[in-house]
Amino acid sequence: xxxxxxxxxxxxxxxxxxxxxxxxxxxxxxxxxxxxxxxxxxxxxxxxxxxxxxxxxxxxxxxxxxxxxxxxxxxxxxxxxxxxxxxxxxxxxxxxxxxxxxxxxxxxxxxxxxxxxxxxxxxxxxxxxxxxxxxxxxxxxxxxxxxxxxxxxxxxxxxxxxxxxxxxxxxxxxxxxxxxxxxxxxxxxxxxxxxxxxxxxxxxxxxxxxxxxxxxxxxxxxxxxxxxxxxxxxxxxxxxxxxxxxxxxxxxxxxxxxxxxxxxxxxxxxxxxxxxxxxxxxxxxxxxxxxxxxxxxxxxxxxxxxxxxxxxxxxxxxxxxxxxxxxxxxxxxxxxxxxxxxxxxxxxxxxxxxxxxxxxxxxxxxxxxxxxxxxxxxxxxxxxxxxxxxxxxxxxxxxxxxxxxxxxxxxxxxxxxxxxxxxxxxxxxxxxxxxxxxx
Amino acid sequence: xxxxxxxxxxxxxxxxxxxxxxxxxxxxxxxxxxxxxxxxxxxxxxxxxxxxxxxxxxxxxxxxxxxxxxxxxxxxxxxxxxxxxxxxxxxxxxxxxxxxxxxxxxxxxxxxxxxxxxxxxxxxxxxxxxxxxxxxxxxxxxxxxxxxxxxxxxxxxxxxxxxxxxxxxxxxxxxxxxxxxxxxxxxxxxxxxxxxxxxxxxxxxxxxxxxxxxxxxxxxxxxxxxxxxxxxxxxxxxxxxxxxxxxxxxxxxxxxxxxxxxxxxxxxxxxxxxxxxxxxxxxxxxxxxxxxxxxxxxxxxxxxxxxxxxxxxxxxxxxxxxxxxxxxxxxxxxxxxxxxxxxxxxxxxxxxxxxxxxxxxxxxxxxxxxxxxxxxxxxxxxxxxxxxxxxxxxxxxxxxxxxxxxxxxxxxxxxxxxxxxxxxxxxxxxxxxxxxxxxxxxxxxxxxxxxxxxxxxxxxxxxx
Numbered sequence: 001x002x003x004x005x006x007x008x009x010x011x012x013x014x015x016x017x018x019x020x021x022x023x024x025x026x027x028x029x030x031x032x033x034x035x036x037x038x039x040x041x042x043x044x045x046x047x048x049x050x051x052x053x054x055x056x057x058x059x060x061x062x063x064x065x066x067x068x069x070x071x072x073x074x075x076x077x078x079x080x081x082x083x084x085x086x087x088x089x090x091x092x093x094x095x096x097x098x099x100x101x102x103x104x105x106x107x108x109x110x111x112x113x114x115x116x117x118x119x120x121x122x123x124x125x126x127x128x129x130x131x132x133x134x135x136x137x138x139x140x141x142x143x144x145x146x147x148x149x150x151x152x153x154x155x156x157x158x159x160x161x162x163x164x165x166x167x168x169x170x171x172x173x174x175x176x177x178x179x180x181x182x183x184x185x186x187x188x189x190x191x192x193x194x195x196x197x198x199x200x201x202x203x204x205x206x207x208x209x210x211x212x213x214x215x216x217x218x219x220x221x222x223x224x225x226x227x228x229x230x231x232x233x234x235x236x237x238x239x240x241x242x243x244x245x246x247x248x249x250x251x252x253x254x255x256x257x258x259x260x261x262x263x264x265x266x267x268x269x270x271x272x273x274x275x276x277x278x279x280x281x282x283x284x285x286x287x288x289x290x291x292x293x294x295x296x297x298x299x300x301x302x303x304x305x306x307x308x309x310x311x312x313x314x315x316x317x318x319x320x321x322x323x324x325x326x327x328x329x330x331x332x333x334x335x336x337x338x339x340x341x342x343x344x345x346x347x348x349x350x351x352x353x354x355x356x357x358x359x360x361x362x363x364x365x366x367x368x369x370x371x372x373x374x375x376x377x378x379x380x381x382x383x384x385x386x387x388x389x390x391x392x393x394x395x396x397x398x399x400x401x402x403x404x405x406x407x408x409x410x411x412x413x414x415x416x417x418x419x420x421x422x423x424x425x426x427x428x429x430x431x432x433x434x435x436x437x438x439x
Numbered sequence: 440x441x442x443x444x445x446x447x448x449x450x451x452x453x454x455x456x457x458x459x460x461x462x463x464x465x466x467x468x469x470x471x472x473x474x475x476x477x478x479x480x481x482x483x484x485x486x487x488x489x490x491x492x493x494x495x496x497x498x499x500x501x502x503x504x505x506x507x508x509x510x511x512x513x514x515x516x517x518x519x520x521x522x523x524x525x526x527x528x529x530x531x532x533x534x535x536x537x538x539x540x541x542x543x544x545x546x547x548x549x550x551x552x553x554x555x556x557x558x559x560x561x562x563x564x565x566x567x568x569x570x571x572x573x574x575x576x577x578x579x580x581x582x583x584x585x586x587x588x589x590x591x592x593x594x595x596x597x598x599x600x601x602x603x604x605x606x607x608x609x610x611x612x613x614x615x616x617x618x619x620x621x622x623x624x625x626x627x628x629x630x631x632x633x634x635x636x637x638x639x640x641x642x643x644x645x646x647x648x649x650x651x652x653x654x655x656x657x658x659x660x661x662x663x664x665x666x667x668x669x670x671x672x673x674x675x676x677x678x679x680x681x682x683x684x685x686x687x688x689x690x691x692x693x694x695x696x697x698x699x700x701x702x703x704x705x706x707x708x709x710x711x712x713x714x715x716x717x718x719x720x721x722x723x724x725x726x727x728x729x730x731x732x733x734x735x736x737x738x739x740x741x742x743x744x745x746x747x748x749x750x751x752x753x754x755x756x757x758x759x760x761x762x763x764x765x766x767x768x769x770x771x772x773x774x775x776x777x778x779x780x781x782x783x784x785x786x787x788x789x790x791x792x793x794x795x796x797x798x799x800x801x802x803x804x805x806x807x808x809x810x811x812x813x814x815x816x817x818x819x820x821x822x823x824x825x826x827x828x829x830x831x832x833x834x835x836x837x838x839x840x841x842x843x844x845x846x847x848x849x850x851x852x853x854x855x856x857x858x859x860x861x862x863x864x865x866x867x868x869x870x871x872x873x874x875x876x877x878x879x880x881x882x883x884x885x886x887x888x889x890x891x892x893x894x895x896x897x898x899x900x901x902x903x
Contacts, residue, residue: 043511067499365818
């Protein structure tokens with residue numbers, strides 16, 4: 001049985017039961033390699049098939065996921081069982097009936113960078129070790145083929161590739177120091193091509209942290225490494241979703257058109273951006289994605305919506321109904337939200353002196369996305385006139401929405417970090433105000 | 440088909456897969472395991488008195504993990520038909536060989552659905568009754584409760600694990616885990632309460648009235664919270680979920696993959712690493728705790744492992760791969776979140792032994808400090824011991840008495856110092872449930888223990 005016939009069987013079985021369905025099959029091919037100090041510790045691969053099915057029967061809706069080893073009759077029966085438990089829901093507007101189907105993608109498995117990649121990583125680790133550092137590198141790439149079939153006529157497929165590099169580097173100086181960073185790209189090949197500068201930057205920073213000075217003053221001029229900034233900014237994205245507006249807790253409700261960031265800054269959802277670690281022409285509901293300006297030149301310009309929240313607010317879906325890697329029920333989420341600045345916006349250089357550079361955080365996942373309040377553990381670097389040295393065991397507290405309003409300068413390069421509910425958020429280095437540093 | 444027959448079917452498939460590997464075993468396969476799982480998982484969101492999201496997933500997959508001279512090599516695939524073993528013996532287990540896509544599985548290859556329909560129905564009824572009961576209890580507890588949001592996970596899961604040099608075993612991994620946020624309002628003031636109850640079992644094992652009341656109490660207490668201070672203070676940490684302190688400050692650095700990478704406790708067996716008041720056991724056999732199981736994911740039967748005995752480091756937590764490489768005893772701590780990921784050394788239920796003090800005397804003996812009544816998760820850098828965790832509900836301690844509530848904030852420290860700084864341990868052990876993420880794998884972990892006091896922790900608030 002191929003993917004097309006499996007999906008057609010689902011639609012036919014549901015129709016026989018007087019129900020309508022939106023079904024998808026995902027085939028994921030993942031590999032990973034992990035090296036530590038030049039040794040190849042772990043390598044492996046995953047071949048995974050996941051079926052997702054949204055079924056509507058009368059006024060009820062059920063959502064199930066399974067493997068395609070489950071017969072279509074059983075999947076539909078399970079979805080009907082779930083639907084029977086759910087409260088009455090308004091019908092979803094149909095996705096646009098599109099036909100963009102390719103059977104050929106079922107055979108496509110990305111080979112970019114996989115030949116001998118464990119040895120390539122190990123070689124980087126050995127060279128870092130020769131320079132005095134202990135470096136762990138974990139590289140993985142996920143190639144997903146998606147096929148969607150809706151009873152309403154939609155029939156589309158597309159491939160997506162995402163790669164990630166996790167770097168953990170330690171150094172024994174005056175103190176013991178360790179730095180953890182994560183990078184994302186479309187392919188492993190892209191990450192490997194940039195690995196030398198990434199490792200060199202991490203070596204420089206961890207070396208500084210291993211020669212830390214005691215914090216001696218109240219820090220007011222603070223810069224955030226792009227990876228740190230992206231994590232904090234990811235907290236603001238849920239408030240730019242129409243579901244949070246409908247539920248009444250969005251910080252940005254009733255603020256459309258207001259200044260919520262300095263003039264010259266924009267925050268834009270773009271799942272097909274060049275250089276982004278994803279390429280998603282459709283969301284998980286089958287809606288074509290597009291650029292969605294959330295903040296444009298400092299003003300709140302829009303909200304993300306899936307089909308349901310769009311229907312509830314008499315707007316159109318922005319192509320932001322995402323279900324997560326394993327195909328959970330789609331809901332509104334950001335997938336790739338990028339902070340950018342006009343050329344005239346003030347710039348901060350990556351080596352600018354006189355600032356506390358926050359280069360590492362701990363506990364960012366514990367922040368409160370409703371209030372925007374955060375407080376995390378941190379390590380920073382300061383220029384002592386004797387090179388950059390670490391300032392360790394800090395806490396940094398503030399509010400993500402206030403931070404967005406207090407961006408004073410931005411760096412040139414863009415760093416992609418994980419979003420709060422999945423997806424990615426990208427930011428350059430930021431010089432900011434309004435943070436409280438504890439030590 | 441009864442549940443025990445379902446067990447038998449999964450075990451038979453596991454044995455057949457394992458036998459293929461044993462028959463064609465290569466010389467460089469030092470050790471290895473086969474892991475099969477199948478189950479039903481219901482996840483979703485209950486808000487404003489009704490289900491707002493609900494996904495039902497049927498999961499089935501197989502993984503082969505081999506410890507070779509070159510390191511751990513693994514391959515995982517959805518489906519349970521056992522063909523993965525044939526592909527491994529014919530093509531090897533290297534990454535390149537694993538990337539040849541298998542065709543979509545034929546529907547006929549599935550296990551029979553067992554008594555899944557009936558189970559799903561009864562499980563669903565139980566789950567909905569639990570969620571409704573919690574919602575009602577929270578609203579009844581205090582009129583200021585405005586919103587009750589419950590993210591739920593109800594898993595009925597069976598695994599079968601075999602090892603190249605051992606037999607095969609089956610295990611039930613049923614779990615109910617709730618992540619609650621209750622919002623209370625008093626005029627324009629908003630307070631949020633956070634609570635994560637859980638149990639290895641079924642929804643009826645949880646008490647909705649107690650859970651709803653407790654979550655409401657936390658939200659209402661937050662209404663009058665003052666901003667948290669910034670600086671170093673003595674901190675008294677409540678038992679149960681508060682033992683996340685030990686989870687972060689101590690036990691992550693005792694996982695053998697971290698030990699291999701030179702964690703702060705590497706090479707320190709037999710040394711005093713904590714106050715003599717501290718004894719810690721990792722115990723996957725605690726009844727009902729969310730980190731419990733009968734066998735780990737590499738076919739090692741569950742058993743407790745003493746890690747710290749009256750302040751002295753006496754053990755590490757291992758999986759097969761690192762125990763072999765480091766020459767450490769196998770401790771049944773190889774865990775994976777699913778067949779999709781390889782096993783790595785993980786905590787199960789972190790248990791701090793009760794001490795000689797009472798909570799009242801600990802508070803009374805603290806002239807000025809913070810009482811962290813409830814905490815959420817944390818994070819640690821195992822190499823240096825720098826850690827943080829989140830206090831969600833707390834109080835100022837002033838002149839040996841609990842004062843005003845304090846707003847949620849982060850507590851930070853260095854594990855090796857903080858363990859030595861524990862100067863009081865109470866005799867009021869409680870059990871808590873949490874989730875722990877490592878290498879992208881989030882697994883349920885239990886935390887059990889009493890109230891403790893740390894002489895000094897960095898409180899990361901905004902009030903100077």
